[in-house]
Each structure stands twice: as C-alpha cells, then as structure tokens.
Amino acid sequence: MNSKEALQLLKEGNKRFVDGNLQNHTYTEHDKSALKAGQAPHTVVICCSDSRVSPDVLFDQTLGNLFVIRNAGNIIDETALASIEYPIKYLGSKLVVVMGHSDCGAVTAAYENSELDGYLKPAINYIKKNMGTPNTL
Numbered sequence: 001m002n003s004k005e006a007l008q009l010l011k012e013g014n015k016r017f018v019d020g021n022l023q024n025h026t027y028t029e030h031d032k033s034a035l036k037a038g039q040a041p042h043t044v045v046i047c048c049s050d051s052r053v054s055p056d057v058l059f060d061q062t063l064g065n066l067f068v069i070r071n072a073g074n075i076i077d078e079t080a081l082a083s084i085e086y087p088i089k090y091l092g093s094k095l096v097v098v099m100g101h102s103d104c105g106a107v108t109a110a111y112e113n114s115e116l117d118g119y120l121k122p123a124i125n126y127i128k129k130n131m132g133t134p135n136t137l
Contacts, residue, residue: 006042006095013060024062031063041067044087047099048074048106055099067093072120073106073127074098107131 016022042065045055049070056066067087069080076084076098087093109116110127 001042001094003095009061009065010043010059010095010097014058016060017058022057022060024060025057027063035064039064039067040091041065041087041093043067043095043097044069044084044093045097045099046070046074046076046080046084048072048101048104050101050104053099053101055097058099067091072123073104073110074100075106075123075126077126 013024044067045059046069047053047055049072055061055068056063059066067083069083071080084096088096106123106127108114109120110124110131113128114124115121116124
C-alpha cells in the first residue's frame with residue numbers, strides 16, 4: 001500500500017464515522033490471531049491524548065492499521081520522533097498524519113498563557129514555544 005491508498009482508506013473510514021456507519025468496531029478471534037504474528041500499520045497518526053479523539057474510531061480502522069502516538073497537545077519531542085521513526089523504518093508505514101482537534105485543553109492553556117505546575121508546565125511551555133503567533137493560528 002502506498003501513501004495515497006492509505007489516505008484514501010482514512011477518508012473513507014472518516015466518512016463512515018460521520019455517516020454513523022462504522023464497519024470496523026468488532027474484532028473476531030481470527031483478527032486477533034493475525035495480529036499476534038506482528039503488525040504492519042499503513043499509517044502513523046500523531047494526535048492529542050484527549051479522550052474524545054480516537055483515531056481508530058474516527059477513521060473506522062481495524063486493530064493493526066494505525067500506529068498511534070498520543071500526548072497532550074500533539075507534542076513532537078524526541079520521544080515522539082522515535083515513535084514516528086519506528087513504524088516507518090521497521091513496520092512499513094507509508095503515511096504520517098498529524099491530527100488536531102477542536103477545544104484542545106493543552107493548546108488552549110498555552111494560547112491563554114495559563115500558569116500550570118508539575119509536568120504540565122514544560123508541556124505547555126513547549127507548545128507556547130512552537131505554536132507561532134496568535135495571528136497564525
């Protein structure tokens with residue numbers, strides 16, 4: 001499968017999701033057995049860890065089709081880069097999708113200059129540093 005074919009699968013799956021006609025939400029024993037031998041995801045998806053954003057559901061894909069990297073605000077640091085590199089180099093993934101979403105709490109906190117503490121502070125600072133000016137959002 002090439003990147004254009006992978007993108008077409010995602011578009012078709014998203015249309016099924018929007019239309020309320022999901023086809024890939026159940027898994028048989030055969031499906032699970034096939035994945036025991038390994039994985040060959042056609043697409044890498046970088047997305048927020050927001051519980052309302054599930055790429056497998058939104059693109060109506062089966063287990064094993066998507067290699068998903070999730071974290072608050074879609075931060076692409078060295079660990080995320082390694083997670084992107086792995087499926088491209090070793091699993092044959094042909095497409096990388098960065099999936100944003102509305103009302104992202106991490107991006108909103110960065111945009112509003114919220115002062116957060118703990119591990120949230122460096123994450124929000126990373127987003128602030130890399131988001132550009134408000135006029136470009």
